[in-house]
Amino acid sequence: MQATKPLSPHPLVCAQEGDATALPAAVLEGALNRPVQVLLKDQRIFAGRLLGFDDHMNMILEGTQETLSDGATRSLGTLVLRGNNIVSLSPR
Secondary structure: OOOOOOOOOOOOOOOOOOOOOOOHHHHHHHHOOOEEEEEEOOOOEEEEEEEEEOOOOOEEEEEEEEEOOOOOEEEEEEEEEOHHHEEEEEEO
């Protein structure tokens, strides 16, 4: 079996829509100041504008709406999410 060559010599590849090879940091950079939806381990969903993130994928969302598993929603404003609780992030 032959070893495969890395797609990019740089650790961060440029995130483009539909790019399945984009690394998490590149995807987050592309989502900065845009509306996103975040799913947490406990099945809560947060939707807001991504203001920032760090190396641990901790995120700051502004204008955040929380959706609970029963469908109820509430406004939370600015929110800091811990990266290890995040299951997925998707653009809105």
